[in-house]
Amino acid sequence: MAGFESDNFTGDHNLHFGYWDNPGDDWSLERAEERFTELMIEKLRAGREDRVLDVGCGMGTPAMRLAKATGSTVVGITVSHEQVKRAGIRAASEGLADRVSYQYADAAVLPFEDGSFDAVWALESIIHMPDRLQVLREMSRVVRPGGRIVLTDFFERAPVPEHKRPAVEKFYKNWVMGPMVTIDDYPRLVREAGLRLVEASDISEQVMKRTLEGIARRIGHDRDHIDDTLGSEMADDLDLSDLIEVWELGYLLVVAELPANDA
Ligand SMILES: C[S@@+](CC[C@H](N)C(=O)[O-])C[C@H]1O[C@@H](n2cnc3c(N)ncnc32)[C@H](O)[C@@H]1O
Numbered sequence: 001m002a003g004f005e006s007d008n009f010t011g012d013h014n015l016h017f018g019y020w021d022n023p024g025d026d027w028s029l030e031r032a033e034e035r036f037t038e039l040m041i042e043k044l045r046a047g048r049e050d051r052v053l054d055v056g057c058g059m060g061t062p063a064m065r066l067a068k069a070t071g072s073t074v075v076g077i078t079v080s081h082e083q084v085k086r087a088g089i090r091a092a093s094e095g096l097a098d099r100v101s102y103q104y105a106d107a108a109v110l111p112f113e114d115g116s117f118d119a120v121w122a123l124e125s126i127i128h129m130p131d132r133l134q135v136l137r138e139m140s141r142v143v144r145p146g147g148r149i150v151l152t153d154f155f156e157r158a159p160v161p162e163h164k165r166p167a168v169e170k171f172y173k174n175w176v177m178g179p180m181v182t183i184d185d186y187p188r189l190v191r192e193a194g195l196r197l198v199e200a201s202d203i204s205e206q207v208m209k210r211t212l213e214g215i216a217r218r219i220g221h222d223r224d225h226i227d228d229t230l231g232s233e234m235a236d237d238l239d240l241s242d243l244i245e246v247w248e249l250g251y252l253l254v255v256a257e258l259p260a261n262d263a
């Protein structure tokens with residue numbers, strides 16, 4: 001949830017990690033967050049006629065970018081009334097109110113008809129949900145046959161050694177994480193949800209270290225303001241610099257699809 005900034009902790013922007021394609025890319029974290037949304041758009045392959053569900057839409061920034069880039073209609077859901085309100089205001093101010101909407105809903109019980117979306121994505125939100133399989137089942141239910149599902153998740157690349165565990169536990173506690181998974185859990189989860197796995201890629205090298213360094217820089221830069229508004233204990237909780245050396249904590253991109261009826 002890398003989107004905070006000095007005027008407001010949650011900010012009105014992307015609430016996800018960054019993506020740098022190559023080691024030589026010297027983009028800022030803000031640019032890398034945008035690049036990550038672009039990568040998701042490439043993977044989703046939505047078109048003008050498509051209706052897309054954004055599960056865990058945050059402040060609505062990725063949904064608006066998706067709608068602008070593809071012409072598709074996007075419905076974002078979140079469990080924050082404040083996010084629904086602010087994202088809706090932003091979509092209206094950008095002239096997207098007819099194609100981008102946000103509503104309060106829990107991903108575990110989606111308030112949508114079976115097969116009512118052409119595609120579904122969840123950008124860095126399933127990590128906050130206690131039952132991944134239930135959420136995947138709901139995504140599988142609301143997507144049409146042949147439709148794609150793209151999501152990102154954190155995962156354990158290798159067992160975290162004892163001396164690094166406190167940093168990981170702090171992350172899970174303070175950044176509201178569900179249970180940890182490994183990359184090997186995904187083929188089963190996807191299959192049990194009735195989906196076909198297209199891709200499960202370890203993108204940790206493109207995502208983790210530079211995002212964590214960027215967050216540490218942001219906190220350092222805004223520290224006085226964060227201390228004043230949230231208190232120094234909270235500022236300490238948000239600081240993820242301890243994780244920079246924890247290469248065992250990885251980042252995963254998953255693409256799946258609901259088999260077509262004739263498949
Ligand atoms: C890290 S933010 C990511 C936001 C957005 N996808 C982005 O990339 O900017 C996680 C989002 O998941 C939402 N979320 C968490 N649990 C949820 C649930 N059970 N159902 C729906 N949304 C949920 C949060 O409210 C928040 O909007």
